[in-house]
Amino acid sequence: MGINRHFSLLALVFSLSGTRAQNSTNPTNSTSYDVLDYVDQLIGSAKGGNVFPGATLPYGMAKAVADTDSGSNQGGFTTEGDNVSGFSSLHDSGTGGSPSLGNFALFPYASCPGDDVNGCKYPKAARKIKYVENSVKASPGYFGLQLSSGVHVDMTTAQHTSLFRFKFPSELADSSSPLLLMDLTDLQDSRQDNGTVTVDEATGRMTGNARFLPSFGIGNFVLYFCADFQGAPIRDNGIFVNTRASADVKNLTLARSINGYPLPGGAFVRFKSPGSDGILARVGVSYKSSKQACSNAESEIPSFDFAATQKTANSMWRDKINPIRVSTDGIDSSILTNFYSGIYRTMVNPQDYTGENPLWESSEPYFDSFYCIWDLFRSQMPFLTVLDPVTITRQVRSLIDTYRHLGWLPDCRMSLCKGYTQGGSNADNVLADAYIKGLSDGIDWETGYQAVVKDAEVEPYFWSVEGRGGLDSWKSVGYIPVEDFDYKGTGTMTRSVSRTLEYSYNDFAISQIAAGLGGRDSHVEKYTSRSGNWQNIFKPDQKGGNVGGKDSGFTGFPQPRYLNKTFGFQDPLTCSNIDTNPNSVCSLQRTAGETFESSIWEYSFFVPHDQATLITKFGGPDAFVKRLDYLHDNKITYIGNEPAFLTVFQYHYAGRPALSAKRSHFYIPAFFNITHDGLPGNDDSGAMGSFVAFSMIGLFPNPGQNVYLITPPFFERATITSPVTNKSATIRNINFDPSYKNIYIQSATLDGEPYTKNWIDHSFFTEGKELVLTLGSAESSWGTQVADLPPSLGTYQGYGNSTGNGTTTPEKRAQVFEDALISRLTEKTGANYWAHEEG
Numbered sequence: 001m002g003i004n005r006h007f008s009l010l011a012l013v014f015s016l017s018g019t020r021a022q023n024s025t026n027p028t029n030s031t032s033y034d035v036l037d038y039v040d041q042l043i044g045s046a047k048g049g050n051v052f053p054g055a056t057l058p059y060g061m062a063k064a065v066a067d068t069d070s071g072s073n074q075g076g077f078t079t080e081g082d083n084v085s086g087f088s089s090l091h092d093s094g095t096g097g098s099p100s101l102g103n104f105a106l107f108p109y110a111s112c113p114g115d116d117v118n119g120c121k122y123p124k125a126a127r128k129i130k131y132v133e134n135s136v137k138a139s140p141g142y143f144g145l146q147l148s149s150g151v152h153v154d155m156t157t158a159q160h161t162s163l164f165r166f167k168f169p170s171e172l173a174d175s176s177s178p179l180l181l182m183d184l185t186d187l188q189d190s191r192q193d194n195g196t197v198t199v200d201e202a203t204g205r206m207t208g209n210a211r212f213l214p215s216f217g218i219g220n221f222v223l224y225f226c227a228d229f230q231g232a233p234i235r236d237n238g239i240f241v242n243t244r245a246s247a248d249v250k251n252l253t254l255a256r257s258i259n260g261y262p263l264p265g266g267a268f269v270r271f272k273s274p275g276s277d278g279i280l281a282r283v284g285v286s287y288k289s290s291k292q293a294c295s296n297a298e299s300e301i302p303s304f305d306f307a308a309t310q311k312t313a314n315s316m317w318r319d320k321i322n323p324i325r326v327s328t329d330g331i332d333s334s335i336l337t338n339f340y341s342g343i344y345r346t347m348v349n350p351q352d353y354t355g356e357n358p359l360w361e362s363s364e365p366y367f368d369s370f371y372c373i374w375d376l377f378r379s380q381m382p383f384l385t386v387l388d389p390v391t392i393t394r395q396v397r398s399l400i401d402t403y404r405h406l407g408w409l410p411d412c413r414m415s416l417c418k419g420y421t422q423g424g425s426n427a428d429n430v431l432a433d434a435y436i437k438g439l440s441d442g443i444d445w446e447t448g449y450q451a452v453v454k455d456a457e458v459e460p461y462f463w464s465v466e467g468r469g470g471l472d473s474w475k476s477v478g479y480i481p482v483e484d485f486d487y488k489g490t491g492t493m494t495r496s497v498s499r500t501l502e503y504s505y506n507d508f509a510i511s512q513i514a515a516g517l518g519g520r521d522s523h524v525e526k527y528t529s530r531s532g533n534w535q536n537i538f539k540p541d542q543k544g545g546n547v548g549g550k551d552s553g554f555t556g557f558p559q560p561r562y563l564n565k566t567f568g569f570q571d572p573l574t575c576s577n578i579d580t581n582p583n584s585v586c587s588l589q590r591t592a593g594e595t596f597e598s599s600i601w602e603y604s605f606f607v608p609h610d611q612a613t614l615i616t617k618f619g620g621p622d623a624f625v626k627r628l629d630y631l632h633d634n635k636i637t638y639i640g641n642e643p644a645f646l647t648v649f650q651y652h653y654a655g656r657p658a659l660s661a662k663r664s665h666f667y668i669p670a671f672f673n674i675t676h677d678g679l680p681g682n683d684d685s686g687a688m689g690s691f692v693a694f695s696m697i698g699l700f701p702n703p704g705q706n707v708y709l710i711t712p713p714f715f716e717r718a719t720i721t722s723p724v725t726n727k728s729a730t731i732r733n734i735n736f737d738p739s740y741k742n743i744y745i746q747s748a749t750l751d752g753e754p755y756t757k758n759w760i761d762h763s764f765f766t767e768g769k770e771l772v773l774t775l776g777s778a779e780s781s782w783g784t785q786v787a788d789l790p791p792s793l794g795t796y797q798g799y800g801n802s803t804g805n806g807t808t809t810p811e812k813r814a815q816v817f818e819d820a821l822i823s824r825l826t827e828k829t830g831a832n833y834w835a836h837e838e839g
């Protein structure tokens with residue numbers, strides 16, 4: 001989602017001290033390392049990565065971390081020299097909207113001045129303090145730091161429960177009566193009326209709830225908590241409002257306030273002399289009730305055992321990540337850290353809220369924090385299809401169940417609320433990707449199909465949060481007109497170009513599910529045909545605009561088009577990375593233009609299903625390559641936002657897979673590295689992380705299709721064991737060179753047989769195949785023939801004898817897509833998916 005531009009593009013200076021792999025056919029095996037040693041949660045904790053760097057389980061709801069007062073839309077904690085205002089239990093990761101969640105913050109004092117509870121500071125703005133910079137420690141399931149007050153705080157979590165430990169070192173002048181406060185707050189100060197807290201005099205147990213706003217959506221939600229304490233006898237307790245506190249009052253209900261800013265309020269507990277083990281605060285959270293928050297906490301962390309909770313969290317993470325092993329031979333540890341940290345972040349969000357959804361009763365799983373699918377469909381969700389098919393299956397079931405109960409698939413969803421749609425109805429792409437890759441277990445594909453067809457056919461009342469707008473025009477003129485006449489529904493009437501491109505692809509996604517389900521020939525035909533609508537806004541004589549005062553030299557770009565079929569105009573460079581016009585408005589603003597968070601230049605490549613026709617429109621494969629080079633070399637594209645991802649690998653379609661390999665090494669690690677500011681944009685859940693992970697194993701998905709584009713892994717080998725079939729797929733480099741000079745595939749074998757296609761399908765993973773790539777330092781003819789290219793709806797044309805093989809007739813080439821479609825529909829995959837075909 002959110003754009004977060006960094007205009008300074010530092011030249012890549014990258015050298016490795018590693019030694020060359022000596023014998024690639026007999027590599028040192030690397031079974032001995034712990035994958036978690038290479039997870040660094042602080043990557044992306046500065047300069048707008050907005051990652052959640054704290055303690056959580058995979059997909060966990062409880063996410064404990066220190067909250068800072070950074071100006072970013074951070075996932076709680078930032079490493080930008082900010083102040084800590086509290087320690088809260090719910091977060092999102094990588095967000096771009098507003099800072100998300102951060103509810104119910106604890107804050108510690110070793111003592112209150114004058115031994116008076118009114119000597120402690122309560123409001124966030126007054127109490128926040130620095131943390132000791134080198135004290136920050138984060139590992140899977142753990143986060144800790146020392147505040148400048150000397151108090152040391154660390155934390156771990158179970159699924160719905162955080163466990164915080166506050167230590168008051170003996171050096172502190174006075175820690176004879178520490179105080180912990182619990183603030184009814186969140187990161188974006190969105191608390192509404194009736195925030196309530198109660199503290200139990202005898203035990204100090206605090207329960208409460210408050211209504212908050214989602215960070216990038218509509219509506220509101222209520223969250224509940226239950227906090228218990230252990231480690232020292234209780235001295236007294238009570239509530240605070242604004243700057244004042246009293247042990248005489250145990251209950252509090254607050255209005256939001258009269259001036260738009262929530263009045264600080266909450267509860268406190270004071271303790272008598274804690275021991276050196278400190279005080280433990282166990283905070284259960286729930287979207288249903290305080291009672292459920294308490295029972296979550298009691299069942300998940302019954303005895304306040306910090307070490308055991310941390311150990312469990314740690315081993316859950318290890319189990320999740322372990323199925324991907326690589327050869328560490330000659331590899332700098334920074335490469336491994338970049339890789340495994342990216343993988344880790346793909347499992348932080350979405351969050352598993354099963355059992356915590358108060359909106360409807362269902363036995364289906366419920367996931368939330370799809371933040372947002374516009375970002376997630378491109379590589380994060382496809383990555384989980386490889387590494388954690390069991391969970392992605394549950395996420396898909398949750399999406400379909402959301403449709404069942406709310407009437408629409410979400411495009412973005414957080415904290416039980418509808419999030420804003422950025423372009424297409426991109427859950428269609430997610431469902432197609434899952435469907436063609438054979439996910440089945442418990443997925444009701446008939447209902448899933450109804451859901452995607454509804455996106456294509458029925459315009460919602462408010463299409464800013466679901467479905468699509470402009471459907472009448474979509475069906476009649478075959479594009480989304482600029483300044484459309486659209487009375488059927490309401491939404492932000494911008495982005496006509498990017499919406500046309502995304503809706504085209506959404507319709508292609510639907511056609512694929514229709515083809516697979518069978519018995520829907522007319523639908524296959526209709527949606528395949530509509531998937532060609534992108535051509536209706538393609539203006540053959542449109543010039544590409546001026547770069548550095550000089551015409552780009554390219555013609556033929558999409559343009560806004562009125563309902564009366566006359567073309568309008570948007571400079572193809574507007575909202576590109578090199579657009580310096582301060583008046584350009586590029587996001588969801590009412591005044592924004594016809595492309596969302598990127599330029600026509602970049603969007604013009606977004607025809608993932610019909611690269612052959614696009615390449616022809618661009619003047620053939622050589623011209624296409626020149627144009628793609630121009631996009632990257634002139635920094636028109638911005639790798640910190642998701643539309644750029646596929647452009648790195650689209651050279652494959654022009655028969656130049658070598659150039660994709662070169663580009664991915666250009667961006668990694670120059671734009672994705674292990675520093676705190678090592679992400680070029682918001683992580684958007686783990687979208688950036690998945691880009692790194694897929695690029696480094698050398699198989700990048702064209703999401704929504706059964707296609708992975710092959711480039712050499714960044715390791716001598718990578719092995720991925722399917723958690724479903726237990727079969728291991730290996731991709732291995734011969735002549736591997738850790739200084740990355742040999743990044744060009746010369747030849748390949750698949751399970752020992754010569755393999756010339758520059759792409760592979762998902763059966764590689766489910767059936768545990770072995771792909772062996774022989775590398776060299778120069779581009780070769782491998783993967784360059786028309787027959788080697790990935791499937792495309794249209795016909796590959798204009799490929800000379802060096803690329804493409806001159807003997808294929810246009811009719812035969814037209815068969816390429818259909819054959820691929822048929823083969824993917826008839827191939828048995830590891831999962832039992834074809835049961836649906838008959839049904």
Ligand SMILES: *[C@@H]1O[C@H](CO)[C@@H](O)[C@H](O)[C@H]1NC(C)=O
Pocket residue numbers: 022023024025026
């Ligand atoms: C590489 O390993 C294979 C298998 O162990 C062995 O047969 C071959 O001689 C080795 N080659 C070199 C150059 O060491």
Ligand SMILES: *[C@@H]1O[C@H](CO)[C@@H](O)[C@H](O)[C@H]1NC(C)=O
Pocket residue numbers: 029030031032
């Ligand atoms: C890899 O090395 C470990 C430890 O030396 C050994 O136990 C294991 O069998 C080896 N695995 C393979 C696949 O060679």
Ligand SMILES: *[C@@H]1O[C@H](CO)[C@@H](O)[C@H](O)[C@H]1NC(C)=O
Pocket residue numbers: 069070080081082083125128
């Ligand atoms: C930390 O808080 C202090 C006191 O309010 C403030 O002066 C300072 O600017 C804050 N630091 C940052 C980085 O926001």
Ligand SMILES: *[C@@H]1O[C@H](CO)[C@@H](O)[C@H](O)[C@H]1NC(C)=O
Pocket residue numbers: 192193194211
């Ligand atoms: C707050 O409580 C009052 C009284 O019960 C109720 O009328 C009001 O709707 C509540 N407001 C919110 C935002 O829940």
Ligand SMILES: *[C@@H]1O[C@H](CO)[C@@H](O)[C@H](O)[C@H]1NC(C)=O
Pocket residue numbers: 198250251
């Ligand atoms: C405080 O709240 C608790 C729980 O809702 C309730 O049982 C108790 O009666 C309240 N006490 C007062 C003084 O209102």
Ligand SMILES: *[C@@H]1O[C@H](CO)[C@@H](O)[C@H](O)[C@H]1NC(C)=O
Pocket residue numbers: 562564565566
């Ligand atoms: C189509 O509509 C646009 C925008 O209102 C207008 O500028 C243009 O002249 C119209 N074209 C024709 C042929 O009427």
Ligand SMILES: *[C@@H]1O[C@H](CO)[C@@H](O)[C@H](O)[C@H]1NC(C)=O
Pocket residue numbers: 006010012013669670671672673674675677678679680681
């Ligand atoms: C690391 O990545 C960040 C974000 O893209 C970039 O600004 C920085 O220059 C990179 N650092 C190196 C050493 O390449």
Ligand SMILES: *[C@@H]1O[C@H](CO)[C@@H](O)[C@H](O)[C@H]1NC(C)=O
Pocket residue numbers: 723724725726
């Ligand atoms: C995969 O391995 C796990 C753990 O060894 C086992 O429980 C499971 O039954 C295996 N699944 C299959 C399909 O072989």
Ligand SMILES: *[C@@H]1O[C@H](CO)[C@@H](O)[C@H](O)[C@H]1NC(C)=O
Pocket residue numbers: 785787805807808
């Ligand atoms: C050209 O492609 C056809 C069809 O894929 C194939 O049978 C033939 O062997 C190829 N010829 C050459 C010279 O590569």
Ligand SMILES: *[C@@H]1O[C@H](CO)[C@@H](O)[C@H](O)[C@H]1NC(C)=O
Pocket residue numbers: 800801802806
């Ligand atoms: C392709 O090969 C054929 C047969 O060898 C030759 O006649 C033709 O000129 C070649 N075309 C190109 C574009 O090189």
